Amino acid sequence: MVAGRSGNTQLVAALDRKASALGLYVGQPLANARAMVPALRVVAEDAPADAKLLARIADWCDRYTPFVALDPPRGLLLDVSGVGHLFDGEQALLDRIRAELRRQGFAVRGAMASTALAARALARHRDGCVVAPGDESKAVAPLPIEALDLDEPATHAFRRAGLKTIGQAAGRKRAELTARFGSRLVYMIDTALARANAPISPRRPLPDYRAERNFAEPVATEDIIRQTLLALAGALSELLEKRGEGARRLEAVFFRADGIVRRIAVEAGAPLREPNAMVRLFHEKLAALADPLDPGFGFDLIRLCADRIGRAEAEAQQLDSDAGRERELRLLVDRLAARFGRDRILAFHPCDTNIPEHAFALLPAQHAGPAERPWKKLRGAKEAPRRPLRLFARPERLGLLRAVDGRYHMRWRNTQRLLTRIEGPERIAMEWWRSAEPTRDYYRVEDENGRRFWLCRDAQSGQWSVQGGFA
Amino acid sequence: MTANIALKHLETVLNPRRRAEETPVPLGHAGADAVLGGGLKRAALHEVFAPAGHESAATGFAACLAARLAANRSMLWIRQDYCALEFGELAATGLLELGLAPARVLVMRAAQAEDGLRAALEALRCRALGAVVIELCGNPKDLDLTASRRLTLAAEENGVAALMLRFTARIEPGSAQTRWRVRAAPSPDEEENWGQPRIEAELLRNRQGGTGCWVMEWSCDDGIFRDPATDRGAVVSAAGDRPAPAALAKERRTAAA
Numbered sequence: 068m069v070a071g072r073s074g075n076t077q078l079v080a081a082l083d084r085k086a087s088a089l090g091l092y093v094g095q096p097l098a099n100a101r102a103m104v105p106a107l108r109v110v111a112e113d114a115p116a117d118a119k120l121l122a123r124i125a126d127w128c129d130r131y132t133p134f135v136a137l138d139p140p141r142g143l144l145l146d147v148s149g150v151g152h153l154f155d156g157e158q159a160l161l162d163r164i165r166a167e168l169r170r171q172g173f174a175v176r177g178a179m180a181s182t183a184l185a186a187r188a189l190a191r192h193r194d195g196c197v198v199a200p201g202d203e204s205k206a207v208a209p210l211p212i213e214a215l216d217l218d219e220p221a222t223h224a225f226r227r228a229g230l231k232t233i234g235q236a237a238g239r240k241r242a243e244l245t246a247r248f249g250s251r252l253v254y255m256i257d258t259a260l261a262r263a264n265a266p267i268s269p270r271r272p273l274p275d276y277r278a279e280r281n282f283a284e285p286v287a288t289e290d291i292i293r294q295t296l297l298a299l300a301g302a303l304s305e306l307l308e309k310r311g312e313g314a315r316r317l318e319a320v321f322f323r324a325d326g327i328v329r330r331i332a333v334e335a336g337a338p339l340r341e342p343n344a345m346v347r348l349f350h351e352k353l354a355a356l357a358d359p360l361d362p363g364f365g366f367d368l369i370r371l372c373a374d375r376i377g378r379a380e381a382e383a384q385q386l387d388s389d390a391g392r393e394r395e396l397r398l399l400v401d402r403l404a405a406r407f408g409r410d411r412i413l414a415f416h417p418c419d420t421n422i423p424e425h426a427f428a429l430l431p432a433q434h435a436g437p438a439e440r441p442w443k444k445l446r447g448a449k450e451a452p453r454r455p456l457r458l459f460a461r462p463e464r465l466g467l468l469r470a471v472d473g474r475y476h477m478r479w480r481n482t483q484r485l486l487t488r489i490e491g492p493e494r495i496a497m498e499w500w501r502s503a504e505p506t507r508d509y510y511r512v513e514d515e516n517g518r519r520f521w522l523c524r525d526a527q528s529g530q531w532s533v534q535g536g537f538a
Numbered sequence: 539m540t541a542n543i544a545l546k547h548l549e550t551v552l553n554p555r556r557r558a559e560e561t562p563v564p565l566g567h568a569g570a571d572a573v574l575g576g577g578l579k580r581a582a583l584h585e586v587f588a589p590a591g592h593e594s595a596a597t598g599f600a601a602c603l604a605a606r607l608a609a610n611r612s613m614l615w616i617r618q619d620y621c622a623l624e625f626g627e628l629a630a631t632g633l634l635e636l637g638l639a640p641a642r643v644l645v646m647r648a649a650q651a652e653d654g655l656r657a658a659l660e661a662l663r664c665r666a667l668g669a670v671v672i673e674l675c676g677n678p679k680d681l682d683l684t685a686s687r688r689l690t691l692a693a694e695e696n697g698v699a700a701l702m703l704r705f706t707a708r709i710e711p712g713s714a715q716t717r718w719r720v721r722a723a724p725s726p727d728e729e730e731n732w733g734q735p736r737i738e739a740e741l742l743r744n745r746q747g748g749t750g751c752w753v754m755e756w757s758c759d760d761g762i763f764r765d766p767a768t769d770r771g772a773v774v775s776a777a778g779d780r781p782a783p784a785a786l787a788k789e790r791r792t793a794a795a
């Protein structure tokens with residue numbers, strides 16, 4: 068028996084078969100139950116663990132349909148429209164799901180109907196039934212009013228009024244019901260009787276394209292997994308080609324025989340259609356995983372979905388041309404991003420600001436796209452660079468000393484250097500609409516060894532800092 | 539073995555791209571080019587070491603070499619996170635001021651040297667790239683003779699230049715074609731203006747010939763190194779930014795005629 072806390076009292080949250088045979092019921096105060104059966108074994112409720120388990124079962128159910136929704140605390144809703152024929156009919160599908168879950172050690176009740184609410188009501192009271200479209204009102208009407216899962220006062224009110232089944236309740240005038248219980252209840256009854264339909268929302272967005280392969284015997288070897296991915300990628304690319312599209316994000320889903328599901332996603336900088344390139348991305352990703360893909364007793368279903376797509380024109384294979392090179396470069400970026408993470412492979416992007424340190428940004432190369440504005444050089448012809456090649460992310464403080472002979476020394480990182488050339492200042496006012504920082508003066512300096520630095524002086528505090536180094 | 543070499547030679551003669559890869563890329567500094575036998579080999583590994591405190595100068599030298607070797611193609615700059623923290627991040631504005639195109643530079647941030655080397659191998663196999671620069675700090679244990687040999691082979695096979703930029707590193711045996719030690723050089727006293735970037739490049743190892751030490755100046759406008767002692771910007775030297783196969787195309791045309 069499982070006990071949970073509700074407010075200040077401990078209530079019975081769930082029971083096994085033996086306990087319910089003893090006359091205990093869900094919602095009973097724990098003290099009462101203990102008084103009735105002193106030898107009761109009580110386990111504390113662990114709601115997060117339950118939710119996690121439910122999510123895992125939902126993951127497992129993904130193999131039957133991509134449209135799985137959670138119905139907490141202990142229900143799942145599967146939209147199996149158009150799926151039944153893949154499993155020899157809807158009754159066979161339902162029986163199979165129930166049998167498989169039972170085999171995994173769960174107590175299961177399930178039913179199939181045209182609306183989610185009807186199916187839920189039927190699952191509670193007529194386990195294993197499949198209701199053909201149109202027969203819902205006949206099947207649901209005789210069910211007790213509790214099957215609607217209303218709140219406690221509403222159920223109680225129906226009982227007091229002598230309306231014990233859904234059918235009886237539905238027989239009353241709608242205006243009366245609305246006046247007493249509100250329009251939501253009427254809508255619920257309508258949905259349960261399939262007179263209206265309430266949509267359910269899936270846990271995951273439905274992929275645009277998918278291809279999958281079932282295995283009679285679970286597979287575990289890397290070779291077969293790779294070949295399967297290649298075959299699936301081939302199937303996917305045919306589908307994509309028909310509609311002139313390419314995949315920007317691909318997800319491979321591995322269903323393990325013991326119910327664990329592993330999802331691995333890769334991204335492409337431009338819509339991708341070549342099966343080999345897709346598989347190569349997955350290969351990179353799999354090789355770089357911190358926790359490698361563990362086949363356990365093997366995978367019995369492997370699925371490949373494209374859940375973000377883009378238009379892709381058919382392009383001729385050109386070697387050594389600019390377009391061909393660009394394409395190859397994009398694929399390289401995708402591979403590196405798959406292996407090392409997309410925030411590790413970057414491209415420069417010009418920014419529209421006069422603050423020298425912010426004149427460019429490093430953006431993920433996969434998503435950067437072409438620059439909106441051209442790069443603008445600051446130096447004139449025959450002039451030396453006016454911006455440093457290496458820039459410190461955090462400017463470092465330095466001390467500037469003036470010796471007796473009038474020459475400047477700079478003290479930075481525990482060394483003192485004699486400055487032979489100082490050029491500046493280049494005065495830059497901060498953008499008042501962004502920050503209230505004071506105006507800054509930038510200087511180029513060269514030390515006795517020819518090393519050139521870019522210094523900055525805060526006009527307000529007079530603090531000097533090293534911004535970067537010139538080549 | 540002989541047949542293999544003959545085949546390789548034949549491929550070099552017949553394939554215009556191969557031929558372009560085999561032509562050395564002149565640096566523009568007459569003394570250095572003479573010692574290098576006309577210039578740097580494109581399809582090879584070159585190492586640039588920076589003595590402590592001269593990291594920016596060495597970075598500039600490596601960037602300019604990479605730009606010359608890449609010849610209008612993109613380059614990938616792989617750098618260890620630690621290098622950026624300690625010596626500063628590569629700046630697009632700085633590249634631009636040196637006369638290089640930031641749009642053709644991709645940057646990869648590698649957490650460790652191992653990641654960087656692996657990414658470099660992968661990138662060297664991509665013929666669309668012109669050069670790969672690997673910026674490493676110290677002497678990582680993953681960079682042994684085998685790793686350097688692997689980089690060399692990948693560079694040779696695909697015609698992509700590999701440049702290794704080493705900070706605070708001890709020189710160890712490796713399979714590099716050339717090895718340089720680069721420090722900043724002081725501007726001449728007589729010059730009033732703030733001059734072009736000037737470095738002192740010491741060629742420590744050259745598989746094809748002698749070694750030497752030169753002061754070079756990078757001409758930001760022409761994209762080429764100069765010898766400040768001889769050509770003080772007097773004449774315009776060979777354009778640096780010209781695509782390599784131009785001469786070959788002309789040759790092919792005459793052959794067709």
